Amino acid sequence: MKKVEAIIRATKFEEVKLALEKAGIESMTVIEVKGRGKQKGITQQWRGAEYVVDLLPKTKIEMVVDDARVETVVDTICSVAATGKIGDGKIFISTIDDVIRVRTRERGTTAL
Amino acid sequence: MKKVEAIIRATKFEEVKLALEKAGIESMTVIEVKGRGKQKGITQQWRGAEYVVDLLPKTKIEMVVDDARVETVVDTICSVAATGKIGDGKIFISTIDDVIRVRTRERGTTAL
Amino acid sequence: MKKVEAIIRATKFEEVKLALEKAGIESMTVIEVKGRGKQKGITQQWRGAEYVVDLLPKTKIEMVVDDARVETVVDTICSVAATGKIGDGKIFISTIDDVIRVRTRERGTTAL
Amino acid sequence: MVSGKRTIQLFLGLMLLGLIVYPCSSADPTGAATLEEKPDAPVNFSWTLMCGFLVMFMQAGFALVETGLTRAKNAANIVMKNLMDFCMGALSYWAVGFAFMFGTATGISGLIIGFDKFFLMGEAYDVSTMELWFFQLVFCATAATIVSGAVAERIKFSAYIIYSVVISAIIYPIYGHWVWGGGWLASSEFMTTLGGGYGALDFAGSGVVHAVGGFMALAGAYLLGSRIGKYKKDGTPVAIPGHSITLAMLGVFILWFGWFGFNAGSTLAATELHISIIAVNTALAGAAGAMMTMFLTWWRFGKPDVSMAGNGVLAGLVAVTAPCAWINPGAAVFIGVIAGVIVYMGVWFLDHRLHIDDPVGAVSVHGFNGIWGLLALGLFADGTYGVYTTQGPMVTGLLYGNAGFFLCQVINSVVVFAWAFGLGLILFWVLKHTIGIRVSREEELQGLDIGEHGTSAYPNFVTTEPAVDGDIA
Amino acid sequence: MVSGKRTIQLFLGLMLLGLIVYPCSSADPTGAATLEEKPDAPVNFSWTLMCGFLVMFMQAGFALVETGLTRAKNAANIVMKNLMDFCMGALSYWAVGFAFMFGTATGISGLIIGFDKFFLMGEAYDVSTMELWFFQLVFCATAATIVSGAVAERIKFSAYIIYSVVISAIIYPIYGHWVWGGGWLASSEFMTTLGGGYGALDFAGSGVVHAVGGFMALAGAYLLGSRIGKYKKDGTPVAIPGHSITLAMLGVFILWFGWFGFNAGSTLAATELHISIIAVNTALAGAAGAMMTMFLTWWRFGKPDVSMAGNGVLAGLVAVTAPCAWINPGAAVFIGVIAGVIVYMGVWFLDHRLHIDDPVGAVSVHGFNGIWGLLALGLFADGTYGVYTTQGPMVTGLLYGNAGFFLCQVINSVVVFAWAFGLGLILFWVLKHTIGIRVSREEELQGLDIGEHGTSAYPNFVTTEPAVDGDIA
Amino acid sequence: MVSGKRTIQLFLGLMLLGLIVYPCSSADPTGAATLEEKPDAPVNFSWTLMCGFLVMFMQAGFALVETGLTRAKNAANIVMKNLMDFCMGALSYWAVGFAFMFGTATGISGLIIGFDKFFLMGEAYDVSTMELWFFQLVFCATAATIVSGAVAERIKFSAYIIYSVVISAIIYPIYGHWVWGGGWLASSEFMTTLGGGYGALDFAGSGVVHAVGGFMALAGAYLLGSRIGKYKKDGTPVAIPGHSITLAMLGVFILWFGWFGFNAGSTLAATELHISIIAVNTALAGAAGAMMTMFLTWWRFGKPDVSMAGNGVLAGLVAVTAPCAWINPGAAVFIGVIAGVIVYMGVWFLDHRLHIDDPVGAVSVHGFNGIWGLLALGLFADGTYGVYTTQGPMVTGLLYGNAGFFLCQVINSVVVFAWAFGLGLILFWVLKHTIGIRVSREEELQGLDIGEHGTSAYPNFVTTEPAVDGDIA
Numbered sequence A, B, C: 001m002k003k004v005e006a007i008i009r010a011t012k013f014e015e016v017k018l019a020l021e022k023a024g025i026e027s028m029t030v031i032e033v034k035g036r037g038k039q040k041g042i043t044q045q046w047r048g049a050e051y052v053v054d055l056l057p058k059t060k061i062e063m064v065v066d067d068a069r070v071e072t073v074v075d076t077i078c079s080v081a082a083t084g085k086i087g088d089g090k091i092f093i094s095t096i097d098d099v100i101r102v103r104t105r106e107r108g109t110t111a112l
Numbered sequence D, E, F: 001m002v003s004g005k006r007t008i009q010l011f012l013g014l015m016l017l018g019l020i021v022y023p024c025s026s027a028d029p030t031g032a033a034t035l036e037e038k039p040d041a042p043v044n045f046s047w048t049l050m051c052g053f054l055v056m057f058m059q060a061g062f063a064l065v066e067t068g069l070t071r072a073k074n075a076a077n078i079v080m081k082n083l084m085d086f087c088m089g090a091l092s093y094w095a096v097g098f099a100f101m102f103g104t105a106t107g108i109s110g111l112i113i114g115f116d117k118f119f120l121m122g123e124a125y126d127v128s129t130m131e132l133w134f135f136q137l138v139f140c141a142t143a144a145t146i147v148s149g150a151v152a153e154r155i156k157f158s159a160y161i162i163y164s165v166v167i168s169a170i171i172y173p174i175y176g177h178w179v180w181g182g183g184w185l186a187s188s189e190f191m192t193t194l195g196g197g198y199g200a201l202d203f204a205g206s207g208v209v210h211a212v213g214g215f216m217a218l219a220g221a222y223l224l225g226s227r228i229g230k231y232k233k234d235g236t237p238v239a240i241p242g243h244s245i246t247l248a249m250l251g252v253f254i255l256w257f258g259w260f261g262f263n264a265g266s267t268l269a270a271t272e273l274h275i276s277i278i279a280v281n282t283a284l285a286g287a288a289g290a291m292m293t294m295f296l297t298w299w300r301f302g303k304p305d306v307s308m309a310g311n312g313v314l315a316g317l318v319a320v321t322a323p324c325a326w327i328n329p330g331a332a333v334f335i336g337v338i339a340g341v342i343v344y345m346g347v348w349f350l351d352h353r354l355h356i357d358d359p360v361g362a363v364s365v366h367g368f369n370g371i372w373g374l375l376a377l378g379l380f381a382d383g384t385y386g387v388y389t390t391q392g393p394m395v396t397g398l399l400y401g402n403a404g405f406f407l408c409q410v411i412n413s414v415v416v417f418a419w420a421f422g423l424g425l426i427l428f429w430v431l432k433h434t435i436g437i438r439v440s441r442e443e444e445l446q447g448l449d450i451g452e453h454g455t456s457a458y459p460n461f462v463t464t465e466p467a468v469d470g471d472i473a
């Protein structure tokens, strides 16, 4: 099993969620984060002075999926979340050793 | 070393924390997340219209522990956090390569 | 590629961010968390009664970096975030299988 | 930017002009002569001004209701709009609005518009005129700020500023003149004959203030279109919950508090002891409106809805605003109950049938209930109070036998709708096709706080938006 | 649902009845006759009404203090309770409460209860009666809303609605009648003889309003039981910090602001120039209470406690409410200081000894200090003011030689405790064993906003609860 | 702790003393004699007291503006400071402040300081004196609370408590005496000759209240140093955005609301019908200030700045406070426009040039515009109103030919700056070198809520701080 962590624009989240749903990926955990990558901060103003907010609000989606579905997830996210402008986000993939469903104590893929 | 990520009901967190403490697991990092799995959202109302909130607030606990203690953690969480109703949560287990204690730069298991 | 997760004092974050920048690490994702390790909670008061807040606010920084840069990151964080007092934080290192840049669908190290 | 500079220069120019012209002719700026003439002036001035202060404070109530019922990412923009519509409104009403509304009006043209006292100059530099101006300003500003909620979360700030100047300088004052300034609705022979000694009436402004604001709001919300994500492709409305019920309800309390000044202060005199009855009616109609809306939502959805109960209070208050001095407490309760039904159905109708996106219910609260207030006055006036005074002729409504007066109120209702909605359409249409009225899609998604003001209302809090089930239009 | 429908039908029925009956008999609805008779009426009406508006605004203060000192997940429920107790209270007090309290009372039965002016009909359609009703309504609503805080975060909304009807219609008015409506505590021969020309007194309602609310709150909190997690197995209290100190303290400021209307307005006349002394006493007692509580918590915990200092203000204000017109500023400071001690010890005693869970300190602030206010009046009345008037007999307390009057106040204190706590127990006991008074465990953990109203107060913020050290009861 | 105990003992001792001494000599505590003598007293008392209540409510406005414009981690500390400066201020002003300011002043020493009516004892137990005390108290408390914002987020709470006692007991009253209590600035022969029949004037306190507060704030902010992270190593200011624009703007509305009481109430009489003109000027100057600041920030930064527009309102209000009764509406608009420029430039100058860290703009709003208000009065007084009365001599300014009076105002401006800034430096310097004025670096980073009060203002919300681009000083 793999964990897919996608960090995307908060304003794209609703669309991504819908697209994933259609692709059959319903389970997910979502976290509000701040981040920066290639994209530099945006300039805001406060009491007549400008300042650069370095880290921008982003939404992080964590999905643990079957190895087989990783590419579907990546694909779906990339096609919906990309605007072509810097700041679209990143996807990280890592390995999950085991999963347990708390309610039933099922383990492994069936617990997903 | 393993990282145990447990996503549970926010209302169960206090009990889980106590149970883990009793089982000797004190170190943890806690994050407020939203999520959905098998459980579908709940219906809320707003100005005379109903709407479904898709992702429900959950609490995520991250604990990095010795391989030996993984099962204790899983067991403790499952026994306390389970209500038998959909939405009880999931536990994900993955591998951690190294740990460093910032204060002392100790590494590995002793740093836990 | 490695994922470096550093959980540090919120009050040290600004300094750590600057030090990392100087060390050439700009990309990061930041999450507000609560946690405890060796450090026990602090005592607060409310309406004439004392109570112990168990989990303290901490800041978690997630950085996915080349294997080669892991030590730089660890070093930088340890030297800036350490105050010598309990509660300075932990760094966890784990393996990332793949990275995708959403905008371009680039993969692997070039996507970092 | 350019317009900013121009405006400033204009103002500075006018200031200087004002300073020179002022003292040459004036009435009683000192107040000594007025005091001698009217020994009751102190108690009436203090009553009217204090009530005016309360009405001014309603601005805070509007700001909170509107910001509380919308999203955190637009909170700063909304309070800013509320602050600036009062400020721009005050300056506009000082410059020309008051002149159009209460300028000396004689002959046929006087039935349409007033035309002196610009910039409060000349004869207007007088304690009584100033008292009137102040009390009328806060009413004008109330009308202006009503629109803010209906167009929230998507209107361009610059367009809103222009809108607020136009309503305060022209749209509100002219209609106000027709009802309160000696204009045709109240004073033309046709109307007074029809009404049986008096034409259309509106004690504290269900029509003049609330219906004008409410139907301008309708025009604005309609021309702006709905917020992104508000309706599914099939038209089903999607809830967009507001970011602070607490602040919204604080706003309701502040509005209710201020409304006592609004209604009871409209006697402009404490020597009208009828103020106590007005206060009672104001309390009861608000209570009845909230009670009704609470039970309606409870009955329909299984749970009493908080923000709708707040709207219920305001609906009751709007509806009792026109009749408050001419009805008895029983009628006030009845009017409030019906107002609760109207606001409930109005919100539903706009959202589910017309698909017009009014985030805070401004159209239903102020527009529909403004009309209900005018009609209720035509129905329930019970003959215990005269035309803004204890002296006769006493005002009576349909239920007390005066069908003609009810007709006056019907005419007034049609006129206020046509005027406010019509001019609203024109104004927002012109703005739409010149400077534009709606922010870009990106800005709307990110929030107007960043887009319009480069700031965040709550930079120390981690914010989020509830993920709701729904396709996106 | 059913009860909703029934209530609506009932109200509609009564409305129609009311409309028909009204005009047949009335006193002076126009106000002209009253004005002629009492030339001072304008200044007194405007003073009383304006002060009444301020008191009405205290509702917002209560809402904020209560919501600020409790958790975010219950915020919408708490403001809704505060709004609806005012609304249901207003309708109940209009229907029957005022009749019981100020209905014409003659003979023996009159010492117990009044019995006309239901629905403000008939003779009650009069500017003076209406003025009195309005001012009394806002007091009644204050008593009702006090309970809200003590039962917060666990009471069923439906039970609360019923409670608020009962207190406004019956419990508050009857006791109120005994003190302010010509009832036995103030006017029976036994009491007036004992007091030396006057019976039990209570200028602005330390007893009538605050102690009644405070001890009803005690009964409610006791029968409800404590919130989940409030006490460890061994009974040690666990702190449950409130979600917004800022809003809570804004509430304190609003309450203090309104309290000037509460106390000084209780002369019902600006011709009583004593209002200035009342204002001074109100300022000083609140300040002294806060100062004392601040220093006490500073001394005991090493740090001055914010929400307790806020409670200290309110404690001082409650305590000075009964004596405010009859004492000098030095006594006001002293009363405030003691009030600060009482609220500090009361909160501690309820929490650590009785294990009664009162989230906002309502019992200590309003109950205990309500009694202290009644007794303080019996001690410190200094003979400079008469029985609600400048005319004699002047009111003097124990320290000025009138032990009998102090006894009157002791009796009054016992009675108010017995009445409010006793009826409170009965009311909540009956509710508990019929419709139930407490939400389910799941609902309480999840928050009453979702459970009772299907909504969230702050959907745009990521919320959390502090993880405290403690076993869970 | 020790000081806490001592203070308490002292207060208890004084109480007892007070209770004994009081009744032996007094003027008219009942109010009956005053009423007979002055039949206008009721309307004047009710006006003055009601306006005083509004001014008291400004405390809430200050609390919100200050807490809204600073960070969440210091919110509880800031509202606590605001509450306690009012409480400690009230007790101090009762004990000695009022005596210094309005104590009977005769001969040369009387030009400097008053010296009776301590603890409102003896002759002060009189309805008129009490009325004056109350109205003056709320002004004193306003001056005290201004400083709170400028020293926010870093001052030790204990030092702040001492500061607030000293300003309310000594610094404010003595300067106040010079202008309003019969002291040398207003009443010395030199000044009255120079002014042409009257010395320095200040209708509602641009100088007495705002400049005093503003320049004490400057001294405090200067001696405290800037907040950690406020300036880069090269001195460039780093923005530290406040945690709730919504609450800050609510604060602005509350302040504006209260300001009508502040200015119009300063006639101390509703028989001065000029109150209507004061209200108009107060509305227009605030509006003009906000309009100007909005356009300036729009022009300079491309976007209208919300919190600066709020400051613009307050700047206009401060500036019009001194002249409000003596100018016409055109001048009020002009004064407001200039005030908007001053606050914009003042904030910039302090931040970018002097590097003095004033988180909420208190120095620019209250200090600089306080001076502008004094000078504007010297310029624009138009001869329509006398020296706090309708009777002559009428007050005229430079533009109306009275250069001497303008000179008086210049002298007054210099004096108020020297007095407030000078004593401010001394006071904070002494505190700095005794108990210390600044919290530790760790505490400041963690927030003063935890450090000073052991609490969190928002424990149910996940908080964060925006990560800005900047090196740390």
Ligand SMILES: Nc1ncnc2c1ncn2[C@@H]1O[C@H](COP(=O)(O)OP(=O)(O)O)[C@@H](O)[C@H]1O
Residues within 6 Å of the ligand: A007, A008, A034, A035, A036, A037, A038, A039, A056, A058, A085, A086, A087, A088, A089, A090, C027, C028, C029, C030, C062, C063, C064, C065, C101, C102, C103, C104, C112
């Ligand atoms: N190496 C990284 N480690 C951790 N988080 C990252 C990394 N790179 C990017 N991110 C996260 O992804 C978000 C989007 O990255 P960004 O650089 O803006 O995308 P892009 O490179 O496509 O323009 C960042 O705000 C940050 O939260």
Ligand SMILES: Nc1ncnc2c1ncn2[C@@H]1O[C@H](COP(=O)(O)OP(=O)(O)O)[C@@H](O)[C@H]1O
Residues within 6 Å of the ligand: A027, A028, A029, A030, A062, A063, A064, A065, A101, A102, A103, A104, A112, B007, B008, B034, B035, B036, B037, B038, B039, B056, B058, B085, B086, B087, B088, B089, B090
């Ligand atoms: N595959 C997954 N990937 C990421 N998070 C998940 C996944 N499945 C469940 N979760 C998280 O766990 C929470 C509980 O899951 P849920 O389906 O409600 O539990 P259960 O299946 O036991 O009823 C979800 O809200 C979500 O945050």
Ligand SMILES: Nc1ncnc2c1ncn2[C@@H]1O[C@H](COP(=O)(O)OP(=O)(O)O)[C@@H](O)[C@H]1O
Residues within 6 Å of the ligand: B027, B028, B029, B030, B062, B063, B064, B065, B101, B102, B103, B104, B112, C007, C008, C034, C035, C036, C037, C038, C039, C056, C058, C085, C086, C087, C088, C089, C090
């Ligand atoms: N084993 C662990 N698993 C997960 N998070 C941990 C673990 N140990 C520490 N943490 C996180 O790191 C933070 C700092 O740990 P702490 O024990 O205070 O540091 P130190 O041991 O250096 O004093 C904690 O608040 C917690 O969030």
